[in-house]
Amino acid sequence: MDKNNLPKDLFVPLEQKEDTSEKISRPSRTFWQDARRTFFKNIPAMLALILLLAIIVMSIIGPGMNEYGYDDQDLSRAKMPARVPGLENISWSGFTGTFTREFEGDTVEDASNKAIQRYDNQEDFIDITVVSEGDGSNNSATIEATYHPYEAKQMEETYFWFGTDGLGRDQWTRVWKGTRVSLIIAFLAAAIDLLIGVAYGGISGYYGGRVDDFMQRIIEILIGIPNLVVILLMIIVLQPGILSITIALTITGWTGMARMVRGEVLKLKNQEFVLAARTLGSPNRKIIAKHLMPNISGIIIINTMFTIPTAIFFEAFLSFIGLGLVPPEASLGTLINTGFDSLRLYPYLLIFPAILISVIMIAFNILGDGLRDAFDPKMHK
Amino acid sequence: MTRYLLKRVGYMVITLFIIASVSFFLMKMLPGSPLSAENKLSEEQQAIVLEKYGLNDPVPVQYVKYMAGLVQGDLGTSYQFDSTPVTKIISDRIGPSAILGAQSLIFGLIFGILLGLVAAIFHNGFLDFTSTIVAVLGTSIPSFVFAGLLQYGLAVQLGWFPVALWDGGFEYTVLPTIALMIFPMATAARFTRTEMLEVLGSDFITTARAKGVSGAGVVFKHGLRNALIPLVTIIGPMAVGLMTGTLVIEQIFAIPGIGEQFVKSIMVNDYPTIMGTTIFYSVLFVAIILVIDLLYGIIDPRIRVTGGDK
Numbered sequence: 037m038d039k040n041n042l043p044k045d046l047f048v049p050l051e052q053k054e055d056t057s058e059k060i061s062r063p064s065r066t067f068w069q070d071a072r073r074t075f076f077k078n079i080p081a082m083l084a085l086i087l088l089l090a091i092i093v094m095s096i097i098g099p100g101m102n103e104y105g106y107d108d109q110d111l112s113r114a115k116m117p118a119r120v121p122g123l124e125n126i127s128w129s130g131f132t133g134t135f136t137r138e139f140e141g142d143t144v145e146d147a148s149n150k151a152i153q154r155y156d157n158q159e160d161f162i163d164i165t166v167v168s169e170g171d172g173s174n175n176s177a178t179i180e181a182t183y184h185p186y187e188a189k190q191m192e193e194t195y196f197w198f199g200t201d202g203l204g205r206d207q208w209t210r211v212w213k214g215t216r217v218s219l220i221i222a223f224l225a226a227a228i229d230l231l232i233g234v235a236y237g238g239i240s241g242y243y244g245g246r247v248d249d250f251m252q253r254i255i256e257i258l259i260g261i262p263n264l265v266v267i268l269l270m271i272i273v274l275q276p277g278i279l280s281i282t283i284a285l286t287i288t289g290w291t292g293m294a295r296m297v298r299g300e301v302l303k304l305k306n307q308e309f310v311l312a313a314r315t316l317g318s319p320n321r322k323i324i325a326k327h328l329m330p331n332i333s334g335i336i337i338i339n340t341m342f343t344i345p346t347a348i349f350f351e352a353f354l355s356f357i358g359l360g361l362v363p364p365e366a367s368l369g370t371l372i373n374t375g376f377d378s379l380r381l382y383p384y385l386l387i388f389p390a391i392l393i394s395v396i397m398i399a400f401n402i403l404g405d406g407l408r409d410a411f412d413p414k415m416h417k
Numbered sequence: 418m419t420r421y422l423l424k425r426v427g428y429m430v431i432t433l434f435i436i437a438s439v440s441f442f443l444m445k446m447l448p449g450s451p452l453s454a455e456n457k458l459s460e461e462q463q464a465i466v467l468e469k470y471g472l473n474d475p476v477p478v479q480y481v482k483y484m485a486g487l488v489q490g491d492l493g494t495s496y497q498f499d500s501t502p503v504t505k506i507i508s509d510r511i512g513p514s515a516i517l518g519a520q521s522l523i524f525g526l527i528f529g530i531l532l533g534l535v536a537a538i539f540h541n542g543f544l545d546f547t548s549t550i551v552a553v554l555g556t557s558i559p560s561f562v563f564a565g566l567l568q569y570g571l572a573v574q575l576g577w578f579p580v581a582l583w584d585g586g587f588e589y590t591v592l593p594t595i596a597l598m599i600f601p602m603a604t605a606a607r608f609t610r611t612e613m614l615e616v617l618g619s620d621f622i623t624t625a626r627a628k629g630v631s632g633a634g635v636v637f638k639h640g641l642r643n644a645l646i647p648l649v650t651i652i653g654p655m656a657v658g659l660m661t662g663t664l665v666i667e668q669i670f671a672i673p674g675i676g677e678q679f680v681k682s683i684m685v686n687d688y689p690t691i692m693g694t695t696i697f698y699s700v701l702f703v704a705i706i707l708v709i710d711l712l713y714g715i716i717d718p719r720i721r722v723t724g725g726d727k
């Protein structure tokens with residue numbers, strides 16, 4: 037058949053039905069519904085969220101879960117290892133309430149004496165197993181000694197879940213108290229960054245022109261100052277405390293947020309829907325509240341989510357170099373710092389706060405990633 | 418370009434001036450002087466000490482003198498180490514810090530790029546998953562926690578490395594370098610992975626493949642080259658992060674670097690050293706950011722630096 041001369045009767049007119057091309061087949065979802073859906077489907081982010089909620093709850097109720105206060109000192113019960121009912125008989129759990137270490141000596145007897153000396157001369161409460169007999173030469177014999185301090189101190193009925201520190205303070209109470217302080221500082225710093233950053237960036241971006249120029253020059257200078265330097269200087273001047281650490285963290289911390297908000301506002305304020313609103317006579321505050329804010333709230337949330345772990349890190353960092361809270365107050369940073377002092381002999385003092393701060397940081401980062409995926413329209417398939 | 422450079426250098430100078438002034442007046446507000454530990458001195462002796470440090474002048478005069486010294490590269494004299502200029506303290510201690518910083522930056526970048534590359538090539542595979550986990554852990558766990566674990570595990574328990582000692586040999590730098598490089602490594606891995614995925618999905622890669630370029634050729638010649646250009650931008654923040662890191666890592670591993678001295682000076686209120694080190698860090702920071710920005714413009718011709726603001 038000649039392709040160029042098809043008979044007309046082969047063609048059937050397409051019957052015009054009601055216009056279906058423009059119809060949306062699925063119910064429409066708002067931006068927030070969409071974001072929520074993506075977020076709840078993100079398993080790692082949900083796990084991180086649950087974990088964080090659990091940690092926040094524990095930081096509230098944890099210190100009250102046993103009878104010890106965070107600053108109850110009692111030297112008679114100093115440096116007790118971690119012991120948890122139920123777990124105390126499982127030798128690898130780390131909650132057995134015993135110290136186990138290898139000792140070396142010229143003979144087995146020599147090594148045993150070293151162990152006994154190390155463990156308060158409580159010979160009756162030390163189990164010794166010989167690892168290698170040795171031949172009398174220098175440090176050839178090795179024994180493994182297990183010391184039961186709870187029995188030695190007649191405290192069989194007592195349980196310090198995370199052990200006690202060098203002054204006999206309950207580590208469980210202090211760890212959760214420290215978590216609470218670290219979280220308070222982080223949330224407070226994030227909230228202040230959010231307030232100042234959004235207000236500054238919003239005004240700068242929205243009004244533009246000379247106001248914007250002036251405000252941006254200030255930011256450009258501030259951003260040139262390394263935040264480490266600012267934080268250290270502020271902490272040296274202010275006395276360490278929850279409030280002063282927060283102030284030190286926020287004094288330059290808000291610039292990142294301000295820059296980002298300004299950029300977004302600049303991008304949005306010239307778009308048609310804003311122009312339309314303006315043409316219809318909406319006042320500035322209404323345009324900001326109804327049209328701009330909802331559109332930038334996503335990135336504000338994401339940015340705040342990443343501010344929190346940064347604040348936790350810097351608080352711990354300050355405490356770690358000795359510029360943080362003063363004992364008996366505790367934060368995760370001060371606990372880690374104290375833990376380092378006796379790392380060799382009492383590693384449990386470092387391990388619990390170190391694990392906790394790592395888990396909190398990881399969880400916040402995963403949560404932030406999840407939120408970014410949820411709020412970034414580019415990521416949606 | 419020249420105008421841009423001038424503008425940037427201008428901002429640098431203003432920033433540094435503000436840092437120097439603010440830190441000067443903050444230090445003046447604080448209690449403590451070279452005398453505070455030595456109450457036994459007679460009044461005349463006190464006067465001599467004050468005279469020696471120029472503390473008898475009114476504060477504005479001290480300020481002008483200090484700033485004039487700064488311009489000439491004089492950071493004053495330490496309170497803690499009698500009559501030692503701060504510049505000497507810094508130059509004595511810059512070696513270990515520089516070695517550590519350079520090593521961690523280089524190794525961190527190399528391993529990070531490799532990790533990110535592997536993750537991008539085996540996208541959504543097991544290696545990608547592993548590399549993502551390493552990246553999340555590396556960016557999340559604070560360097561001092563990581564240093565503690567390394568020190569306890571590899572040095573105290575296994576005895577493979579010295580616990581906390583420094584005499585310049587390579588084995589003394591291994592643990593601190595690992596602890597410091599984790600963060601740059603994780604950041605670089607994340608960044609390389611994202612960039613690489615984006616580049617590998619672009620049209621010119623499809624063209625190259627269609628023309629018959631081998632798999633390795635596509636990845637290294639066409640992909641990696643383009644993916645690495647934006648990496649230059651994050652080296653600045655990385656270097657700054659390393660400076661923060663050295664403060665704690667040098668403490669943990671007893672390394673006689675600037676960070677360790679800085680923390681000590683803060684503890685004993687040695688104000689000239691605190692100020693000097695602060696200014697030193699700031700100059701370094703500002704210079705790194707400037708160099709990186711200029712470098713970026715040179716490496717990537719698409720970025721045209723113009724004098725305009727917009």
